[in-house]
Amino acid sequence: MLLLLFLVPVIVSLVVVLLRQHWINRLALVGTAVVYVTIVIVLWFDRSNPGLPIWLDGYFIIDTIGLLFLSIMTIVFAAAALYSLYYFNEYKPDSRREAIYVAAMLLFVGAMTGVILAAHLALLWVLVEATTLTSAVLIYFEGKKSSLEAAWKYIFICSIGIALAFVGIVILTIGSKEIGSLFFADLYNRAGQINPFWLKLAFAFILVGFGTKIGIAPIHAWLPDAHSEAPSPVSALLSGTLLNTTFLGLLRVQEIMIRADLQAFSNFLFMATGFLSLLVSAAFLLRTVNYKRMLAYSSIENMGLLFIGIALGKTGIYAAMLHSVAHSLTKSALFLTSGNILQLFGSKRIDDVHGLLEKDPRSGWIWMISLIAIIGIPPFPAFLSKFLLIKAFFENGSGWLAAPFFLLIAVIVFGMGGAVFRMSFGDLPISSENNVRLHPLAYIPQIVLLLILLVIGLNIPESVQMLLVGAAGFLH
Amino acid sequence: MSEILIVLFGTTMLYVFAANRIDAYIKVLALQGLLLFLLVLLNIGEIQWLNIAFLVLETLIIKTIVIPTFLLRVIRRNEISHEVEPYIPQFYSMLIATAILVFGFIAAFWASLTGTVAEPLFFGISIAWIIASLVLIINRKRIITHILGYMMLENSIFLLSLSVAHEMPMLVNLGMLLDLFVGIYLLAIFFNMIQVMYDGSHIDVLTELKD
Numbered sequence: 001m002l003l004l005l006f007l008v009p010v011i012v013s014l015v016v017v018l019l020r021q022h023w024i025n026r027l028a029l030v031g032t033a034v035v036y037v038t039i040v041i042v043l044w045f046d047r048s049n050p051g052l053p054i055w056l057d058g059y060f061i062i063d064t065i066g067l068l069f070l071s072i073m074t075i076v077f078a079a080a081a082l083y084s085l086y087y088f089n090e091y092k093p094d095s096r097r098e099a100i101y102v103a104a105m106l107l108f109v110g111a112m113t114g115v116i117l118a119a120h121l122a123l124l125w126v127l128v129e130a131t132t133l134t135s136a137v138l139i140y141f142e143g144k145k146s147s148l149e150a151a152w153k154y155i156f157i158c159s160i161g162i163a164l165a166f167v168g169i170v171i172l173t174i175g176s177k178e179i180g181s182l183f184f185a186d187l188y189n190r191a192g193q194i195n196p197f198w199l200k201l202a203f204a205f206i207l208v209g210f211g212t213k214i215g216i217a218p219i220h221a222w223l224p225d226a227h228s229e230a231p232s233p234v235s236a237l238l239s240g241t242l243l244n245t246t247f248l249g250l251l252r253v254q255e256i257m258i259r260a261d262l263q264a265f266s267n268f269l270f271m272a273t274g275f276l277s278l279l280v281s282a283a284f285l286l287r288t289v290n291y292k293r294m295l296a297y298s299s300i301e302n303m304g305l306l307f308i309g310i311a312l313g314k315t316g317i318y319a320a321m322l323h324s325v326a327h328s329l330t331k332s333a334l335f336l337t338s339g340n341i342l343q344l345f346g347s348k349r350i351d352d353v354h355g356l357l358e359k360d361p362r363s364g365w366i367w368m369i370s371l372i373a374i375i376g377i378p379p380f381p382a383f384l385s386k387f388l389l390i391k392a393f394f395e396n397g398s399g400w401l402a403a404p405f406f407l408l409i410a411v412i413v414f415g416m417g418g419a420v421f422r423m424s425f426g427d428l429p430i431s432s433e434n435n436v437r438l439h440p441l442a443y444i445p446q447i448v449l450l451l452i453l454l455v456i457g458l459n460i461p462e463s464v465q466m467l468l469v470g471a472a473g474f475l476h
Numbered sequence: 477m478s479e480i481l482i483v484l485f486g487t488t489m490l491y492v493f494a495a496n497r498i499d500a501y502i503k504v505l506a507l508q509g510l511l512l513f514l515l516v517l518l519n520i521g522e523i524q525w526l527n528i529a530f531l532v533l534e535t536l537i538i539k540t541i542v543i544p545t546f547l548l549r550v551i552r553r554n555e556i557s558h559e560v561e562p563y564i565p566q567f568y569s570m571l572i573a574t575a576i577l578v579f580g581f582i583a584a585f586w587a588s589l590t591g592t593v594a595e596p597l598f599f600g601i602s603i604a605w606i607i608a609s610l611v612l613i614i615n616r617k618r619i620i621t622h623i624l625g626y627m628m629l630e631n632s633i634f635l636l637s638l639s640v641a642h643e644m645p646m647l648v649n650l651g652m653l654l655d656l657f658v659g660i661y662l663l664a665i666f667f668n669m670i671q672v673m674y675d676g677s678h679i680d681v682l683t684e685l686k687d
Contacts, residue, residue, distance in 0.1 A: 122646065122647065122650055125650070126650065126653065129654065129657070129658070133657065133658075133661060136661075136665075146685055149685055150685060151665070152619075152665060152666075153685075155658075155661060155662065155665065156622065156626070156662065159626065159658045159661075159662070160610070160613070160626065160629065162654070162658075163626075163629055163630065163633055163654060163658075164606075166633055166637075166650070166651065166654060167606060167633055167636060169647065170633070170636050170637050170639075170640055170647055170651075173640045173643060173644050173647060174592060174593055174599070174639065174640060175592060177592060177643055180643055180644070182644070195590060195592050197590055198590070198592065224685075225685040228685070229685070
């Protein structure tokens with residue numbers, strides 16, 4: 001079962017690159033998404049038998065938190081795959097480039113699946129690097145000068161990050177010579193035997209390394225560039241899945257810190273970088289001129305929220321899990337819709353977009369509702385997760401931090417809300433046509449994402465609730 | 477013996493920070509490759525021969541010969557200017573390098589106190605070089621020097637991973653993997669695309685995306 005999650009992307013991407021036919025590319029992309037969705041549904045009901053061959057057994061496991069992140073990734077991937085069909089229709093790449101796009105996206109998803117399921121620290125590290133290399137191809141896809149710059153910054157900064165994470169792993173090995181294993185299970189069971197000095201140092205390096213990929217401030221420099229230059233479905237995948245997939249990797253390391261009773265150290269780092277991310281994104285959201293960059297900064301903000309949640313313990317961890325679901329689905333909907341806007345107005349500048357509601361009411365409404373969902377207005381789940389975060393501040397005895405937290409969130413809501421309203425309302429230039437209707441695939445993925453969010457927000461299904469609680473229970 | 481080699485590896489830092497031509501950087505890369513090769517020979521005792529073969533291939537062939545020759549040729553053929561162009565003057569760079577090197581020795585001493593490290597100098601010098609290469613990347617304007625800085629970062633990480641070669645030879649191989657994949661990726665993108673699309677290879681041109 002799990003093996004299929006790796007085999008299908010690899011084999012299909014090979015086929016796609018060899019055959020290079022438009023219809024095969026599209027079929028491959030959607031087909032793989034269907035396979036992923038099917039497998040995840042089956043895993044929801046029964047994951048007692050992961051079905052890995054002997055030589056992989058133990059290297060990959062599917063635990064509750066893994067299933068949660070795998071589900072998020074699959075939903076976003078399916079949405080991005082569908083939207084990609086619309087993107088191909090509009091952008092019209094030749095079949096060779098389309099094949100490269102599809103192959104890179106499938107390998108990217110395969111690598112992320114590996115990161116989610118990896119049960120071995122070094123393996124996790126290799127797969128995180130694999131996500132960088134595969135997604136860089138996607139960021140560069142449109143081949144413009146600016147996308148080259150974005151891809152270059154992305155690879156260079158993330159590679160330095162990943163190299164520093166490797167230093168962290170080597171340092172962890174120095175400090176845990178008696179254990180002599182990098183399987184998470186061994187590290188968890190014998191965490192007490194790791195020399196605390198080396199473990200702290202290792203954690204700091206791994207936090208910087210993976211934090212670079214997560215896009216946490218102050219090491220977020222690549223993120224706005226990459227997210228704004230990539231094709232919209234790729235931006236959705238980057239923001240909705242890559243960031244929290246790597247975040248899961250960091251959580252697995254955090255669990256070592258907790259078992260070794262060093263969580264005071266790591267929680268402090270989580271809290272400090274989390275707040276710094278909120279601060280940075282608030283500062284940039286107030287004056288950003290490009291709506292895709294605006295969404296990217298909002299991703300930095302939301303990753304900051306996840307970090308703060310982890311640092312706050314119990315309630316905060318549950319809030320972080322809920323929020324990662326809320327953020328991934330909403331942000332993907334926003335990024336996909338930004339593709340519609342780019343198509344309609346031909347510009348990424350906020351000032352060039354007026355009267356979206358008039359020009360294309362469907363995109364306009366999706367854009368507005370997604371905004372409501374991301375800034376945390378009920379009934380969307382981001383409301384509950386932010387509320388729980390504030391509650392966690394008080395439970396944790398650091399209620400005074402809730403004030404700056406609330407202030408920063410308010411600034412961010414103000415910045416984003418202002419931009420979105422300016423884009424949605426206002427008068428269209430007289431020459432431009434009203435009531436444009438794009439291909440249905442330009443709306444369906446976002447609507448489905450928002451519906452899922454509504455269901456979770458209004459009346460969370462028992463099974464989803466169980467999964468969230470189980471995932472939050474991963475960190476003891 | 478390996479102590480002398482490691483200290484030599486450390487002092488290349490002073491040379492890099494003092495040099496103002498890119499050729500010097502590339503020569504240092506080759507020298508570091510050779511030093512790593514000797515260190516591998518001295519320190520790898522009981523691991524599999526296949527592993528050793530890979531390590532020799534990586535250090536002697538790739539790090540010492542292939543990459544430096546390739547870089548030198550590319551620079552000559554593309555008439556990239558040889559100046560390094562730092563943001564802060566050479567003299568201060570030297571001071572910074574000295575400070576980092578001193579910190580490296582202190583870190584080595586520190587590490588020896590915890591009693592878990594067999595070779596504290598490995599740790600100290602490689603940590604110092606890791607910091608130094610980050611400083612180098614930040615403090616140089618041009619993309620080519622960024623890549624060279626990244627290669628030096630990889631060399632120092634390789635040195636660090638050698639210190640756990642006995643416990644976990646797998647990590648040394650992973651370091652190699654990082655080296656090969658990212659190195660090739662960076663070089664490929666850099667030379668094929670940046671050369672085509674930008675005139676020259678100045679990092680100053682990469683300023684289109686900003687807020």
